[in-house]
Amino acid sequence: MLGDKILEMLKEEIPQKEYERYIKNLSYDEKSSKADLAVYIAPNIFIANWVKNRYTQKLSHLFETHTGIKTDIKILTGKKEVIKKETKSAEPQTPSTTSTKINPPYTFENFVVGSSNQFAYTAALSVAEKPGKVYNPLFIYGGVGLGKTHLLHAIGNYNIKEKTVIYATIEQFMNDFIYHLRNHNPEGFREKYRKCDILLIDDIQFLSGKDKTQEEFFHTFNELHTEGKQIVLTSDQHPKKIAGLEERLKSRFEWGLIADIQPPELETKIAIIKKKCELNRIELDEEIINYLAANMDSNIREIEGVILKLNAYSTLVGQKITLDLAKNVLSEQKKDQQKNITLQDIVQVVASDLNVKPSEIKSKSRNRQIANARRMVIYLARTLTPNSMPALAQFFGMKDHTSVSHAMKKVKELIEKDADFKLKIEELAHKIKSNASEQS
Ligand code: ADP
Numbered sequence: 001m002l003g004d005k006i007l008e009m010l011k012e013e014i015p016q017k018e019y020e021r022y023i024k025n026l027s028y029d030e031k032s033s034k035a036d037l038a039v040y041i042a043p044n045i046f047i048a049n050w051v052k053n054r055y056t057q058k059l060s061h062l063f064e065t066h067t068g069i070k071t072d073i074k075i076l077t078g079k080k081e082v083i084k085k086e087t088k089s090a091e092p093q094t095p096s097t098t099s100t101k102i103n104p105p106y107t108f109e110n111f112v113v114g115s116s117n118q119f120a121y122t123a124a125l126s127v128a129e130k131p132g133k134v135y136n137p138l139f140i141y142g143g144v145g146l147g148k149t150h151l152l153h154a155i156g157n158y159n160i161k162e163k164t165v166i167y168a169t170i171e172q173f174m175n176d177f178i179y180h181l182r183n184h185n186p187e188g189f190r191e192k193y194r195k196c197d198i199l200l201i202d203d204i205q206f207l208s209g210k211d212k213t214q215e216e217f218f219h220t221f222n223e224l225h226t227e228g229k230q231i232v233l234t235s236d237q238h239p240k241k242i243a244g245l246e247e248r249l250k251s252r253f254e255w256g257l258i259a260d261i262q263p264p265e266l267e268t269k270i271a272i273i274k275k276k277c278e279l280n281r282i283e284l285d286e287e288i289i290n291y292l293a294a295n296m297d298s299n300i301r302e303i304e305g306v307i308l309k310l311n312a313y314s315t316l317v318g319q320k321i322t323l324d325l326a327k328n329v330l331s332e333q334k335k336d337q338q339k340n341i342t343l344q345d346i347v348q349v350v351a352s353d354l355n356v357k358p359s360e361i362k363s364k365s366r367n368r369q370i371a372n373a374r375r376m377v378i379y380l381a382r383t384l385t386p387n388s389m390p391a392l393a394q395f396f397g398m399k400d401h402t403s404v405s406h407a408m409k410k411v412k413e414l415i416e417k418d419a420d421f422k423l424k425i426e427e428l429a430h431k432i433k434s435n436a437s438e439q440s
Pocket residue numbers: 106110111112113117142143144145146147148149150151272275300301304
C-alpha cells in the first residue's frame with residue numbers, strides 16, 4: 001500500500017531509533033485516506049503528537065513527490081474510535097447500565113480538603129454518617145471537574161455495605177424511566193428508585209425542560225423524603241439558577257442544605273496533584289507539581305489527565321518525567337483544547353450567563369448590557385481561540401479591527417480595576433474551556 005511505502009521511504013531519512021519508536025507503530029488507514037489526504041493511526045496520543053509535530057511535513061512532502069498530489073497528513077489515535085464504539089454498544093435497550101456502579105477509589109479518604117471545598121466535603125460526610133437525619137436533600141453545586149461526582153460516590157462508598165444505594169446521573173434516571181414505560185413496567189422503575197435508602201443523582205441541571213421526567217422525579221423525591229431516605233443531588237449551578245426547572249422542584253431542592261464547591265486554591269491544587277500521584281504510583285518532582293498547579297486551570301479532571309499522559313509517555317519512552325516534558329504535554333493539551341472552542345460556543349456561554357440573546361451580541365445594539373456582553377465575547381475569543389482581530393471584526397460585522405482592539409482595551413482595563421468583573425471573566429473562560437474539553 002502507498003501509505004506503508006511512504007513510511008518505508010521515511011525510514012531512510014530519519015534516525016533508526018525514531019523509526020523504531022514512533023513510525024513503525026503507525027498504521028495506514030486506507031479507508032479514510034483520499035488522493036489528497038493520508039490518514040495514519042497511532043497507538044496512542046503521545047506517538048500521535050510526536051509524529052504530528054515532527055514528521056507531518058516530511059510525510060506530506062514524500063507523498064507529493066511520489067504522487068504529484070499535494071497531500072494533507074492526518075495522524076489519529078486509534079483509541080478514540082475504540083472508545084466510541086464501546087460506548088455505542090454499551091447503550092443497549094436493557095437498563096443494566098442505567099445506574100452505574102459506585103466507583104471504589106472515590107472515597108472521602110482520597111478527597112483532598114481545602115477551603116474551596118471544605119463546606120461541601122463536611123456536609124457530604126455528615127450525610128454519609130447519618131443518612132436521612134441531618135440535611136435532606138443535600139444539594140452540591142459547582143463548576144466542572146471540581147469533585148462533585150467524587151463526593152457523591154464517597155457517600156455511596158461509605159454506606160454501600162449496609163444500605164441500598166443508588167447512584168445515577170439524571171440522564172440515566174431518565175433513560176431508565178423511558179425504558180420501563182416502553183416495557184409497560186413503571187412499577188419496576190418505582191420499585192427501584194423509591195425503595196432505596198440513599199439516592200444519589202448527578203448533574204441534575206439536565207432535568208431542565210424534561211417535563212415528564214421532572215414529574216416522575218418529583219414523586220420519587222417526595223416519597224423518599226417522606227420516608228426519611230437520603231437524597232443527594234449535584235448540579236453545575238444553584239437550583240435557583242437552573243432554567244427550565246419547575247418551581248416545586250426548585251423549592252424542594254432548597255429544603256435541606258445547599259453547598260457549593262469553588263475552584264481550588266493553589267495549595268489545594270498542589271495537594272490534589274500529590275494525592276493523585278500517590279494513588280497512581282507516579283513520581284513527579286516538586287518543581288513539576290508546582291508548575292502544573294500554577295499553569296493549569298482548576299478543572300481537576302484535566303490536571304489528572306495531564307499527569308496520566310505524562311506518566312504513560314515516560315513509561316513509553318523509558319525516560320524520567322522532566323519539566324520540559326511537562327511543558328510540552330501541557331502546551332499540546334492547550335492547543336487541543338483551543339481546537340474545540342468555536343466563536344459560537346463563546347457567544348452562547350456569555351449570552352446565557354448575562355441573560356442576553358446570542359443574536360443581540362452579534363447585533364450593533366448599543367444597549368449597555370449587550371455592549372458589555374459583546375466586549376466580553378471579543379476578549380474571550382481573542383484569548384481562547386487563535387482568531388485574529390480582523391477575523392473577529394468580520395465575525396461581528398464590524399468595519400475593521402479597531403473596534404475589536406478597542407473592546408480588548410476596555411476589558412483589560414475593567415479586569416485591572418474591577419475584581420468582580422475579573423472573576424466573571426475567569427468563570428466564563430473556565431466554563432468555555434470545560435465545555436470544550438468535554439467534547440474532546
Ligand atoms: P465534577 O463531578 O465536579 O465535574 P469529579 O468529581 O468528576 O468532578 O472530579 C474530577 C476528578 O477530579 C476526579 O478524578 C476526582 O477524583 C478529582 N478531584 C476533584 N476534586 C478533588 C479533591 N478535592 N481531591 C481529590 N480528587 C479530586
